[in-house]
Amino acid sequence: MAKRGENIYKRKDGRWEGRYVKERKIDGKIRYGYIYSRKYLEVKKKLMLLKAETLKEDIFQITYDGTLGDWLKLWLETIVKPKVKLSTYNSYKSKVQLHILPHLGAIPLQKLLPAEIDQWLVHLNAQLSSSSVHAVHRVLKNALSQALKQGLIVKNPSLMIELPKLEKQRIKAFSRQQQKMIKEAALKEKKYLPILIALETGMRIGEISALKWTDINFSEKTIHIQRTLQRLQVGIGKTALVEGTPKTFQSERILPLSNQLKSYLIEEKKTSYSPYVVGIKDSCTEPRTINYRFKKLQEELQISQLPFHALRHTFATRCLELGVNIATISSILGHTSTKMTLDVYTNSFMQDERKAMEKVAAI
Template identity: 75%
Template sequence: MAKRGENIYKRKDGRWEGRYIKERKTDGKIRYGYIYSRKYLEVKHKLMLLKADSLRDTAFQSYYAGTLTEWLEVWLDTIAKPKVKLSTYNSYKSKVQLHITPTIGNIRLHELVPADINQWILQLSLTLSPSSVHAVHRVLKTALTQAERQDLLKKNPTLNIDLPKLEKQRVRAFSIEQQKKIKEAARKDERYLPIILALETGMRIGEISALRWTDIDFSEKTIHIKRTLQRLQVDKGKTAIIEGTPKTFQSERILPLSKQLEAYLSKIKQTSESLYVVGLAESCTEPRTITYRFKKLLDQLQIAQLPFHALRHTFATRCLELSVNIATISSMLGHTSTKMTLDVYTNSFMKDERQAIEKISTL
């Protein structure tokens, strides 16, 4: 069975066969070339490149006549997927399907111009926050940069586009009083151990889910962050718990273990039957279970709902209030740079700024 409008056929042996014009003989007859693969998209991608090579001396517009949607399908499954984490791939795919292909997907790749991108950005801005618009634009920019590299596109139309101004998001953290209340309640039930870990180390929820007893060195009093855990889509309508490497290279780090936390973890380890610090038997406790329990505890304590990630912000905020230097905080959080830490926690410096103002006023 052939794909309509393409020289791609499904063979009886299960493989896909792609046909392209290799050359024309002196008598005008066409000599075809063939490529084969078990995957349709691989054949389609190779055909794009071969057709582009055969048209190098003709007008550029003839290079690739496919639509943006067709190119994005190829880019996602043959270029992006093998190179990025599953979570990143899923994020790319979601943005493509929700925010790119429904509006500009039918435009032919070589006909896409900055005016189309500008109009698309305006449409996105009506329903998405500035940060989300930037994120979707980055995905399209990356995909079209690859098309340009492969000579399927003369110039990337997403460059030099006016994007909505980003507004600094205020970090939401718990107050000292709320923190004490949460911590006191969490210590009464081992199911709330993830809350204690987040408040005392700043670990991410996925890092807590993936933490094993072998990652804790009680003699050296350290915690080694080596992996993270997420529930991700692996197929249509199917999800699975995936254990992978931390978010970035800097996220793989070693954290000091306080005496108080060391004693608490040692006590739990004595009765634990799991490989995981937070888990039962051979299984771990996934992030959504941890999130559900956290929400339930906040309800019981009558504290306004904030996401579990707010515990990480609370840890960083307390560090800043205690005048811990920014490089140390950045390292403990596993940020890629101190600039990132400064950008995220700008609002947390109000106490220091107030002290500076008071000192200046007394001169």
């Protein structure tokens, strides 16, 4: 009988046998190694030395012969997919397929070096913006961190490299004159209702598409944002319109409804047969249709082509210009923090900065 925790046994032939964990396989199975001696203390000493070496070099890590590509596919399907939204999963999968697998996928997971990741980042930096490079690297880092947790690798090589400096993105918003032109044109046709809502509330396109009449409380003049709609890939060559929760916890919010927009929506509701504010019959109008109509309107007005999201930026920019405090704007937009709002709209403070300069110059 072995002493508790020792794994040392007396054999029938008189020798002592010590058993230790030699390796753990990817399926969780353990392969044992054995030490033999006529003397108990000699076996015990050898086992202690092996345990010390294990702590020092982690030689008992799980044996995994697959490539980085093999691991990324396994990670996406078994770890990422069950835990995140479909949109997040699709985003991760796209980054893996487009930017990671073609360059690093064939390298054995346990042989991936920081130098190889460094070279890969140089290639990415020549093709993508610094923020996109950071986003793709983050996916690789998360996948390798999980591999480290499962004992498939000794160190995470993605932590040992230097990323390109993040460049602040200049937000694109419409000028006051352009906003006036867009609003006047949108008021003339019912199909442009999403544009008015975006300009008046700063809502995201998916939130507008998913907005139902039951989300609007006309007596209290509020809009409750509690869902979003996106067209997402659900299979090879297949997409579907998917209703989900807002982007973040802060994105589920209640917005005040202006008197002007309230009056307009009340009139729209009188002729609506859809549960959706922007809908046809019993269905909604999906984001890509809203995007297409907005693009056509810009062409008709002959103004600079900007994405629908620029309407959200325009709303926030006008708020800043009118002196609305940053905490209020952050809450209306559903940002996770005021820091995020400040980071996005730093360039919109030029008017305030100019006033400050003039005041100092006048002293």
